[in-house]
Each structure stands twice: as C-alpha cells, then as structure tokens.
Amino acid sequence: MSNRLKVTPNDLSAFWMPFTANRQFKQAPRMFVSAKDMHYTTSDGRKVLDGTAGLWCVNAGHCRPKITEAIQHQAAELDYAPAFQMGHPIVFELANRLVDIAPKGMDHVFFTNSGSESVETALKMAIAYHRVKGEGSRTRLIGRERGYHGVNFGGISVGGIVTNRKMFGTLLGGVDHLPHTHLPEKNAFSKGVPEHGAELANELERLVTLHDASTIAAVIVEPVAGSTGVILPPKGYLQKLREICTKHGILLIFDEVITGFGRLGAPFAADYFGVTPDIMTTAKGVSNGVIPMGAVFVKKEIHDAFMTGPEHMIEFFHGYTYSGNPIACAAALGTLDTYKEEGLLTRGEELAPYWEDALHSLKGEPHVIDIRNIGLIGAIELAPIAGSPTKRAFSAFVKAFERGALIRTTGDIIALSPPLIITKGQINELIDHVRDVLRSID
Ligand SMILES: Cc1ncc(COP(=O)(O)O)c(CNc2cccc(C(=O)O)c2)c1O
Numbered sequence: 001m002s003n004r005l006k007v008t009p010n011d012l013s014a015f016w017m018p019f020t021a022n023r024q025f026k027q028a029p030r031m032f033v034s035a036k037d038m039h040y041t042t043s044d045g046r047k048v049l050d051g052t053a054g055l056w057c058v059n060a061g062h063c064r065p066k067i068t069e070a071i072q073h074q075a076a077e078l079d080y081a082p083a084f085q086m087g088h089p090i091v092f093e094l095a096n097r098l099v100d101i102a103p104k105g106m107d108h109v110f111f112t113n114s115g116s117e118s119v120e121t122a123l124k125m126a127i128a129y130h131r132v133k134g135e136g137s138r139t140r141l142i143g144r145e146r147g148y149h150g151v152n153f154g155g156i157s158v159g160g161i162v163t164n165r166k167m168f169g170t171l172l173g174g175v176d177h178l179p180h181t182h183l184p185e186k187n188a189f190s191k192g193v194p195e196h197g198a199e200l201a202n203e204l205e206r207l208v209t210l211h212d213a214s215t216i217a218a219v220i221v222e223p224v225a226g227s228t229g230v231i232l233p234p235k236g237y238l239q240k241l242r243e244i245c246t247k248h249g250i251l252l253i254f255d256e257v258i259t260g261f262g263r264l265g266a267p268f269a270a271d272y273f274g275v276t277p278d279i280m281t282t283a284k285g286v287s288n289g290v291i292p293m294g295a296v297f298v299k300k301e302i303h304d305a306f307m308t309g310p311e312h313m314i315e316f317f318h319g320y321t322y323s324g325n326p327i328a329c330a331a332a333l334g335t336l337d338t339y340k341e342e343g344l345l346t347r348g349e350e351l352a353p354y355w356e357d358a359l360h361s362l363k364g365e366p367h368v369i370d371i372r373n374i375g376l377i378g379a380i381e382l383a384p385i386a387g388s389p390t391k392r393a394f395s396a397f398v399k400a401f402e403r404g405a406l407i408r409t410t411g412d413i414i415a416l417s418p419p420l421i422i423t424k425g426q427i428n429e430l431i432d433h434v435r436d437v438l439r440s441i442d
C-alpha cells in the first residue's frame with residue numbers, strides 16, 4: 001500500500017471537516033488508516049472495535065472480500081456511464097435485487113448518492129406525485145421534532161434537530177412537525193419498543209384539521225429516530241400514522257437510512273413493525289458505507305402515476321450525475337451478496353436479546369439516566385454536566401477511543417450500532433469498554 005494512504009500530512013488545515021470540532025480535532029487528530037471486519041487500525045497501530053459501524057453504515061463489517069472485489073472489477077470495466085437518457089446493466093440488476101428484498105408493493109427504486117439526497121428526492125417526488133394526480137394544492141410537508149433527515153434544505157426543513165436548522169435561515173415554508181415520541185417519565189429503561197405514547201400519532205389529525213388534507217403532501221418520519229439519540233416509536237404509533245395518512249391521502253415516507261438493511265434484525269423497519277410506507281429512503285447500508293449511494297423505494301402506484309403523457313417526455317425532472325453510478329452499484333451488489341450469504345439482514349433478530357441484556361447491564365452505572373434498545377441499536381443517555389451539555393458524552397467518546405472502542409455520541413447520549421457481524425464476545429467487550437469509561441469520567 002502506498003504510504004500516501006497511511007501517513008498523516010503535517011498540515012491538516014486545508015480539510016474543513018464535517019460535523020466536527022475542527023480546531024480541537026486538529027490539535028489531537030484521531031486517524032484510522034485501515035480496517036477489517038469489526039476493527040479499525042489507528043495511525044499509531046492500535047486496534048479499535050467498531051461499535052458504530054462507522055456512521056451506522058458498515059453493516060457487513062469492513063473490507064469484506066465480495067465488496068472489494070466487485071468494486072475493483074467494475075472500476076476496470078465501466079467506471080462511469082451517463083445517468084440521464086443512458087443506462088448500463090448493473091444498475092438495472094441492482095434495482096431488481098433491491099426490489100426483491102423490499103417490503104411488498106415497493107416495486108421501483110430511484111438512485112441517489114446519500115441519505116440527504118434520498119430525502120430530497122422523496123420530498124420532491126411526493127409533491128410532484130400529487131401534482132400529476134391533479135392535486136397540486138398538496139404541497140405541505142410534515143416532519144417530526146428531533147427528526148434527522150440529512151443536511152440539505154428539504155431535510156433540515158422537515159428535520160427537527162435545532163442545531164441542524166438554526167444556522168440556515170428560514171428554510172422551506174409549508175412545513176409542520178409532529179411531536180417527538182420520547183417520554184422518559186413513562187418509558188425510561190424500556191427494553192425495546194416502549195409501551196406509552198402511541199396517542200402522539202393523533203397529533204397528525206390535528207394538523208390535518210388545521211391545514212386540511214388537500215394541502216398536505218406527505219409525512220416523513222424515521223421509524224426509529226437515530227441521530228437524535230435513538231428515540232423509539234411507542235407500540236402502535238407507526239400503525240396509527242399509517243392509518244391517518246391513508247385516511248387523508250397523505251403519503252407516508254419512512255426514512256430508513258439508519259434502520260434499513262438489517263439494523264433492526266429485519267431487512268427494513270417497515271418489515272419489523274409491519275407497516276408499509278409509500279416511499280422509503282435508504283442509503284448507508286445499501287453499499288455497506290463503502291461507496292456513496294442512496295436508494296429511494298417507491299410503491300408501484302406512485303411510480304406509475306408519473307408514467308403518463310407523451311412518451312418522448314421526461315416524466316420526473318430530477319436526478320443526479322452519479323445516480324446509479326456503476327462502481328457504487330457494484331459495491332451495493334457485493335454488499336447484498338454478503339448480506340445474503342451470511343444472513344445479515346436478519347442476524348440482528350437472533351442477537352437482539354443478548355444485545356439488550358448486555359446494554360441494560362449498564363443500568364446503575366455512573367451518570368446513566370436511560371437505556372434504550374431495538375435490534376442492534378443501543379443508546380445510553382447520560383446526565384449532562386450542569387452548564388456544559390454534551391461535554392460528558394464527548395469525554396466518554398474520547399476515552400472509549402483511547403481504550404480501543406469507537407462509540408457515537410449525540411448530545412449526552414452514547415449511541416451504539418455495531419456491524420451486524422458482531423459476536424457475543426465482542427458485544428461483551430464493547431459494553432465492558434463503555435462500563436469502564438462511565439466509571440472513569442466526571
Ligand atoms: C434517517 C437519516 N436520514 C438521512 C440521513 C442523511 O444521510 P447522508 O449523511 O448520507 O446524507 C441520515 C444520516 N445519518 C447520520 C449521518 C452521520 C452521522 C449520524 C449520527 O447519528 O452520528 C447519522 C439519517 O440517519
């Protein structure tokens with residue numbers, strides 16, 4: 001391997017890092033130079049257990065052979081083909097393979113390059129769908145407090161995380177938000193889906209009464225809200241949302257960028273909860289995080305509604321230069337092959353009870369005020385340091401990294417989402433790291 005890939009440059013100033021405390025990082029950089037299966041290797045040669053699948057995306061583990069080989073072959077065969085008015089076989093094969101594992105009725109896939117782009121695509125598609133159906137007055141979008149839908153203007157407008165919104169002006173008009181479903185006073189330390197709060201879905205009826213259904217295009221929610229710190233849907237909540245949307249002709253969009261591709265122990269959260277949305281946005285696990293890709297799954301009736309008018313006309317004026325990029329498709333096909341051969345889209349189901357017990361063994365450890373879990377996702381909420389919110393969790397992140405474990409923090413919440421190949425022994429190792437860190441921080 002060329003040294004270029006492993007030696008940190010002396011001058012780190014040029015790279016403006018995303019979602020990072022740049023000055024602090026560049027004073028004490030944390031660098032990974034390689035990875036394999038469940039572990040990263042740091043620039044100083046330490047192994048670090050990956051407790052977060054990178055950023056919730058490396059579901060199959062790192063540097064998996066089928067994915068690597070698929071990318072290498074494709075890059076030497078067809079590196080790029082125009083995405084508009086031209087095609088290449090691999091993108092059609094991938095779309096078919098994805099539809100094969102999708103919830104029933106989701107028969108079409110639109111490719112993007114990220115979760116943020118999948119969200120923008122879904123929002124535009126929803127509004128355009130109503131227009132082609134003759135209901136152009138349906139332009140209002142409804143998100144949810146504490147929702148995360150990426151960082152483009154549509155996503156932060158329907159999103160509900162204030163730090164992702166407040167820097168960027170007035171955002172899209174015609175957006176409302178449902179209340180979030182975090183009820184610690186009733187659901188703290190729940191194991192899996194919490195009992196209380198399904199009635200919060202009825203807030204959608206209130207918004208329909210306020211605006212009239214004829215003005216509302218879609219509701220977008222994460223079935224499990226990840227980035228905000230893992231907020232779970234109360235029992236029956238998603239089913240209620242589905243019923244209300246169906247009743248009023250409002251499209252239901254599930255943002256499954258995190259929950260998709262086995263994270264909950266089922267192919268998708270839609271399968272796990274038995275609720276089928278009209279549009280489903282995905283990214284991350286679709287290509288194991290290796291090559292940027294997003295995929296928007298769409299019900300047949302939505303796709304078909306666009307397929308009208310003169311056949312020489314473009315039906316949906318939207319798309320990206322890299323939509324269905326051949327190398328990204330190769331990575332995704334290698335990923336799906338790996339998921340299939342190793343049963344990873346459902347492995348989380350068999351591991352979930354063990355994961356749950358290990359996580360909840362942290363109850364009573366210093367600073368822990370809540371523990372939440374579903375599938376192979378876990379969250380340990382810490383009491384904030386008075387006057388210094390996020391500082392306690394961030395110190396846990398740094399200490400964990402120094403000890404040899406990668407964890408994720410948001411606010412004062414530790415979020416865990418390991419690759420789906422994790423063993424029970426590695427679950428114990430990860431939780432022991434967290435326990436020791438909790439006992440060592442202020
Ligand atoms: C539900 C959801 N929707 C959209 C996006 C945006 O995807 P892109 O980043 O590919 O544009 C996401 C991404 N989620 C995400 C991305 C990076 C970090 C974290 C974290 O919680 O630490 C979460 C997501 O979780």
Ligand SMILES: Cc1ncc(COP(=O)(O)O)c(C=O)c1O
Pocket residue numbers: 319320321322
């Ligand atoms: C000037 C300009 N801006 C933005 C874009 C969008 O880029 P992408 O297709 O990668 O989203 C393009 C694509 O051709 C472009 O030409």
